[in-house]
Amino acid sequence: MTSETGKIQAGGTSSDDSSLVQLIDALGRRQADARYDHYVADVDGAALRRLYEDMVVSRRIDAEATALQRQGELALWPPLLGQEAAQVGSARALRADDFVFSSYRENAVAYCRGVKLSDLLRVWRGNVPSGWDPYSVNMAPPQVIIGAQTLHATGYAMGILADGADSATVAYFGDGATSQGDVNEAMVFAASYQAPVIFYCQNNHWAISEPVGLQAHVPIARRAPGFGIPAVRVDGNDVLACLAVTREALERARRGGGPSFIEAVTYRMGPHTTADDPTRYRDANELEGWAARDPIARVAALLDSLQLLDADYADSVRTAADSVAAELRAECVGMEEPEAMDLFRNVYSTPHAGLARQRDNYQRYLQSFTDPPVSVKE
Numbered sequence: 001m002t003s004e005t006g007k008i009q010a011g012g013t014s015s016d017d018s019s020l021v022q023l024i025d026a027l028g029r030r031q032a033d034a035r036y037d038h039y040v041a042d043v044d045g046a047a048l049r050r051l052y053e054d055m056v057v058s059r060r061i062d063a064e065a066t067a068l069q070r071q072g073e074l075a076l077w078p079p080l081l082g083q084e085a086a087q088v089g090s091a092r093a094l095r096a097d098d099f100v101f102s103s104y105r106e107n108a109v110a111y112c113r114g115v116k117l118s119d120l121l122r123v124w125r126g127n128v129p130s131g132w133d134p135y136s137v138n139m140a141p142p143q144v145i146i147g148a149q150t151l152h153a154t155g156y157a158m159g160i161l162a163d164g165a166d167s168a169t170v171a172y173f174g175d176g177a178t179s180q181g182d183v184n185e186a187m188v189f190a191a192s193y194q195a196p197v198i199f200y201c202q203n204n205h206w207a208i209s210e211p212v213g214l215q216a217h218v219p220i221a222r223r224a225p226g227f228g229i230p231a232v233r234v235d236g237n238d239v240l241a242c243l244a245v246t247r248e249a250l251e252r253a254r255r256g257g258g259p260s261f262i263e264a265v266t267y268r269m270g271p272h273t274t275a276d277d278p279t280r281y282r283d284a285n286e287l288e289g290w291a292a293r294d295p296i297a298r299v300a301a302l303l304d305s306l307q308l309l310d311a312d313y314a315d316s317v318r319t320a321a322d323s324v325a326a327e328l329r330a331e332c333v334g335m336e337e338p339e340a341m342d343l344f345r346n347v348y349s350t351p352h353a354g355l356a357r358q359r360d361n362y363q364r365y366l367q368s369f370t371d372p373p374v375s376v377k378e
């Protein structure tokens with residue numbers, strides 16, 4: 001679709017609200033739903049507040065990391081602004097023994113899994129080749145190869161079946177990823193073996209500068225039934241609905257019902273990464289429309305209507321989020337710089353002539369700098 005200003009809009013097929021599971025509407029009103037209400041029956045005021053707090057803190061972490069990149073402290077950052085409900089709602093449905101395989105954008109999921117703040121940033125500062133110890137939080141480090149994590153999630157889920165366990169895996173990926181071979185191959189395997197894996201697609205309407213309407217002329221969720229995988233479309237800006245549909249999919253996985261596909265319809269309100277300028281390819285009106293459906297504002301409105309958002313509470317959440325951001329910043333700028341030659345360690349478990357040659361060349365290259373002198377530690 002092209003707008004009056006000539007810029008591309010994301011397309012109408014995927015933002016049609018009528019087919020979406022929604023438990024909180026854009027104005028913050030709780031919507032009754034015969035199928036999904038019981039999945040969130042335990043979410044009382046305190047639990048709703050916790051979801052709100054997770055979302056506020058996640059947004060604050062994201063804003064601080066974006067600022068750190070702008071100030072030269074990170075090489076790159078992939079913002080999640082606008083996707084807090086899709087990530088927090090699904091992540092809070094999981095048990096500690098479930099296993100998450102994500103892309104680069106799921107930093108709110110990582111926060112909910114308990115990834116250390118410094119570990120969220122380390123790889124984007126160029127300090128380590130990869131993020132964190134996956135087994136400490138049951139979440140693999142972010143995958144940058146689009147869609148590849150769906151294969152890892154499916155393989156791990158097949159392992160769960162072999163172990164006879166009742167845990168599940170979740171693969172997080174984007175709308176663009178659904179056109180990758182890996183994602184389609186993963187769905188074939190998951191359906192064939194009835195693996196306990198949830199394919200959680202955050203349709204944020206854009207794959208860098210490609211609008212979702214270009215690659216999907218029908219809603220993305222409709223692809224999954226073709227593989228024999230049940231699918232649901234959910235309002236991805238509704239944290240309660242995201243929690244409910246993920247709980248349903250987990251229940252199916254745990255009772256041996258196999259894989260599920262969730263399309264969380266949301267919107268990437270920021271750039272693709274800090275290296276991108278979305279004003280060059282998308283219409284400002286589109287962003288305005290989605291700003292009116294802000295995922296945090298609607299939970300705030302619901303809490304307010306329940307008399308659960310007084311000024312003291314709102315202040316305390318803001319202050320807590322600010323202190324997480326301050327801790328994130330301090331840990332980022334205080335990170336110890338790695339030794340350049342460490343890049344070559346742990347690549348192979350046994351000596352490798354090609355790597356040794358590269359290492360020697362690189363060492364000679366570093367030694368060629370005399371001003372300022374570079375410390376080269378073997």
Ligand SMILES: Cc1ncc(C[n+]2csc(CCOP(=O)(O)OP(=O)(O)O)c2C)c(N)n1
Nearest residue numbers: 105144145146174175176177204206207208
């Ligand atoms: C296999 C592969 N092809 C291309 C790229 C370059 N690339 C990085 S992000 C991206 C778009 C992904 O869009 P989407 O799946 O919608 O996820 P989003 O970034 O919107 O969260 C592409 C094409 C890549 N990283 N890996």
Ligand SMILES: [Mg+2]
Nearest residue numbers: 174175206207
């Ligand atoms: Mg996308």
